Amino acid sequence: xxxxxxxxxxxxxxxxxxxxxxxxxxxxxxxxxxxxxxxxxxxxxxxxxxxxxxxxxxxxxxxxxxxxxxxxxxxxxxxxxxxxxxxxxxxxxxxxxxxxxxxxxxxxxxxxxxxxxxxxxxxxxxxxxxxxxxxxxxxxxxxxxxxxxxxxxxxxxxxxxxxxxxxxxxxxxxxxxxxxxxxxxxxxxxxxxxxxxxxxxxxxxxxxxxxxxxxxxxxxxxxxxxxxxxxxxxxxxxxxxxxxxxxxxxxxxxxxxxxxxxxxxxxxxxxxxxxxxxxxxxxxxxxxxxxxxxxxxxxxxxxxxxxxxxxxxxxxxxxxxxxxxxxxxxxxx
Amino acid sequence: xxxxxxxxxxxxxxxxxxxxxxxxxxxxxxxxxxxxxxxxxxxxxxxxxxxxxxxxxxxxxxxxxxxxxxxxxxxxxxxxxxxxxxxxxxxxxxxxxxxxxxxxxxxxxxxxxxxxxxxxxxxxxxxxxxxxxxxxxxxxxxxxxxxxxxxxxxxxxxxxxxxxxxxxxxxxxxxxxxxxxxxxxxxxxxxxxxxxxxxxxxxxxxxxxxxxxxxxxxxxxxxxxxxxxxxxxxxxxxxxxxxxxxxxxxxxxxxxxxxxxxxxxxxxxxxxxxxxxxxxxxxxxxxxxxxxxxxxxxxxxxxxxxxxxxx
Numbered sequence: 001x002x003x004x005x006x007x008x009x010x011x012x013x014x015x016x017x018x019x020x021x022x023x024x025x026x027x028x029x030x031x032x033x034x035x036x037x038x039x040x041x042x043x044x045x046x047x048x049x050x051x052x053x054x055x056x057x058x059x060x061x062x063x064x065x066x067x068x069x070x071x072x073x074x075x076x077x078x079x080x081x082x083x084x085x086x087x088x089x090x091x092x093x094x095x096x097x098x099x100x101x102x103x104x105x106x107x108x109x110x111x112x113x114x115x116x117x118x119x120x121x122x123x124x125x126x127x128x129x130x131x132x133x134x135x136x137x138x139x140x141x142x143x144x145x146x147x148x149x150x151x152x153x154x155x156x157x158x159x160x161x162x163x164x165x166x167x168x169x170x171x172x173x174x175x176x177x178x179x180x181x182x183x184x185x186x187x188x189x190x191x192x193x194x195x196x197x198x199x200x201x202x203x204x205x206x207x208x209x210x211x212x213x214x215x216x217x218x219x220x221x222x223x224x225x226x227x228x229x230x231x232x233x234x235x236x237x238x239x240x241x242x243x244x245x246x247x248x249x250x251x252x253x254x255x256x257x258x259x260x261x262x263x264x265x266x267x268x269x270x271x272x273x274x275x276x277x278x279x280x281x282x283x284x285x286x287x288x289x290x291x292x293x294x295x296x297x298x299x300x301x302x303x304x305x306x307x308x309x310x311x312x313x314x315x316x317x318x319x320x321x322x323x324x325x326x327x328x329x330x331x332x333x
Numbered sequence: 334x335x336x337x338x339x340x341x342x343x344x345x346x347x348x349x350x351x352x353x354x355x356x357x358x359x360x361x362x363x364x365x366x367x368x369x370x371x372x373x374x375x376x377x378x379x380x381x382x383x384x385x386x387x388x389x390x391x392x393x394x395x396x397x398x399x400x401x402x403x404x405x406x407x408x409x410x411x412x413x414x415x416x417x418x419x420x421x422x423x424x425x426x427x428x429x430x431x432x433x434x435x436x437x438x439x440x441x442x443x444x445x446x447x448x449x450x451x452x453x454x455x456x457x458x459x460x461x462x463x464x465x466x467x468x469x470x471x472x473x474x475x476x477x478x479x480x481x482x483x484x485x486x487x488x489x490x491x492x493x494x495x496x497x498x499x500x501x502x503x504x505x506x507x508x509x510x511x512x513x514x515x516x517x518x519x520x521x522x523x524x525x526x527x528x529x530x531x532x533x534x535x536x537x538x539x540x541x542x543x544x545x546x547x548x549x550x551x552x553x554x555x556x557x558x559x560x561x562x563x564x565x566x567x568x569x570x571x572x573x574x575x576x577x578x579x580x581x582x583x584x585x586x587x588x589x590x591x592x593x594x595x596x597x598x599x600x601x602x603x604x605x606x607x608x609x610x611x612x613x614x615x616x617x618x619x620x621x622x623x624x625x626x627x628x629x630x631x632x633x634x635x636x637x638x639x640x641x642x643x644x
Contacts, residue, residue: 010411010420010426013423014422014423014426017423017426018426018429018430020430020504020505021430021431021434021505024434024505024509025434025437028434028437028441032441036550036551037547039545040545040547040548048453048546051449051453051545051546052453054445054547055445055448055449055453055550056446056461058442059442059445059446059517060446060461062510062513062514062517063514063517063518065514066480066510066511066515067468067471067514067515067518068468069479070477070478070479070480071471071475071476073478074475074476074478077478077479123365127362127365130358130359130362133358133359140362140363140366142627142630143366144365145630145634146369146623146626146627147373148626149619149622149625149626150373150575150619150623151575151576151577151594151618151622152575152577153575153577153594153597153598153615153618154575154594154597154615154618156601157376157597157611157615158375158615159372160601161372161375161379161608161611161612162375164608171389171390171391172391173387173608174391175371175372175391175392175393178393211369216634216637216638217637217638220638265470271474271577272598275577276597276598276601288472292474292578292581295477295478296582304478305475307474308472308474308475309475311474311475312470312471312472312475315470319467319470323466327463
């Protein structure tokens with residue numbers, strides 16, 4: 001594939017680059033067609049293994065190269081020094097668990113992991129219940145769901161602008177400062193710099209993005225509750241909040257857990273918000289971003305890998321739980 | 334479903350709904366909606382205001398002095414305005430050039446794998462399926478360093494070269510490859526759920542007629558799976574378009590290959606003051622996903638639900 005060099009004119013540049021992309025797609029599909037055609041002619045005992053190999057082979061190969069081997073290799077690298085030449089044993093992990101700045105990182109990550117998913121799921125659940133009764137609910141739903149389509153970088157810039165603070169002698173251009181002043185707070189702080197408040201302001205961005213997701217999924221789950229169940233509970237005298245806690249919530253428990261897990265995993269792995277808004281400064285660093293800066297800014301691959309492994313271990317229980325659930329479901333099917 | 338026949342029973346949602354007081358609930362939903370929309374609206378408004386206005390007053394002043402221009406967009410696209418580059422245009426093109434193949438490659442490969450796991454079953458196919466599902470949770474951060482080393486240095490065992498070093502720097506190939514690899518677990522999982530529910534009779538009839546697996550895949554599975562494929566394609570396109578981590582690692586930061594998210598992240602770090610340009614740049618990066626979102630919302634939602642709600 002030819003290297004896409006930045007051409008003089010923006011349009012020439014665009015033509016070349018998009019030409020490369022569509023050429024790659026055409027080539028990819030072309031190769032597949034030829035392989036399909038050739039392999040489709042094979043018959044007899046060979047045809048089944050051939051089909052399995054061709055259908056499953058590429059995906060399995062890519063997964064081994066892209067995820068399984070890196071997983072093993074990262075664990076291996078995490079026991080070595082910065083340029084992977086000297087075996088260190090558990091020193092990188094020791095460093096991660098005893099360094100003060102990493103303690104802050106771990107604490108922040110834990111806060112993110114608990115607060116952002118709970119807030120997004122909780123708010124999403126309340127909205128899912130309330131929005132159904134309203135006229136033009138599709139409009140409200142789309143607008144609340146819209147941030148889901150926005151990149152976390154885009155979302156960070158949007159909110160960075162909301163949090164923009166100036167000296168209180170000047171006119172404010174950030175919405176939050178202006179609001180604070182309008183409400184009578186004469187000298188509101190520089191939001192992004194105020195610890196530990198800034199951590200929560202950053203989490204608000206994640207909640208802004210994820211609430212719509214939670215709302216849409218939970219609202220579908222609520223609609224799927226069989227009428228008879230609610231009816232029986234009502235005949236037994238359940239009303240209002242009782243109905244909500246003892247019928248609705250248990251009935252959508254599985255979905256609730258799935259949503260919570262999904263948001264948690266997103267939160268744990270996402271580093272865009274912290275990176276874009278504060279660069280991890282002012283006491284807002286999280287594990288995903290610290291891992292990135294250890295490996296790619298400070299070039300300490302060993303420490304970066306150790307942090308990645310810690311991240312993996314943190315996600316592992318969530319996954320294990322989901323797999324157990326999935327297995328149960330498959331067995332009952 | 335029973336509403337028309339029996340007027341009395343209420344659905345769960347309705348019953349709970351009834352018990353929340355109506356006006357308060359409406360006020361709450363409207364308040365949240367407004368709160369959720371204002372930040373984006375402020376970004377759009379700012380990107381359309383002249384430089385001096387942005388610097389001297391808040392964007393809500395547009396309601397008083399509606400003085401709107403498009404020159405910020407021109408500046409941010411073609412003039413750079415940030416000192417060191419020729420603007421966002423090449424990055425916008427890169428975003429497109431990365432997202433399109435990175436949507437199609439995993440989609441096709443995942444559909445093939447899902448078909449094999451669901452209908453060409455073999456000993457251990459369930460185990461393979463569960464392992465693939467579990468791979469969803471490997472933090473991408475873990476895969477970055479080894480993958481980067483593989484792309485730049487190849488793979489060696491002792492003195493033996495297993496995979497030679499590819500010279501892929503400056504091309505989109507590493508980004509496409511990485512996105513394809515990382516998308517596969519979720520794609521295979523979702524498409525498998527869909528493909529495995531195709532009618533058994535249909536598949537068996539095709540086999541009896543002597544159709545090869547390749548023919549069945551092309552002429553039965555793909556057409557019947559179009560809705561699932563479409564919703565996952567939207568999902569994957571947005572995911573790739575919005576990605577920062579993979580692009581940052583495999584595309585670097587140059588106008589040659591880096592997408593808009595990378596450029597924006599750089600700009601917001603190095604350049605806080607010129608809000609009129611930063612907001613225009615940010616809105617540019619939102620336009621494509623927002624168009625995709627609002628025009629294909631139904632499929633997008635279906636794609637999300639396929640993964641999280643059991644029907």
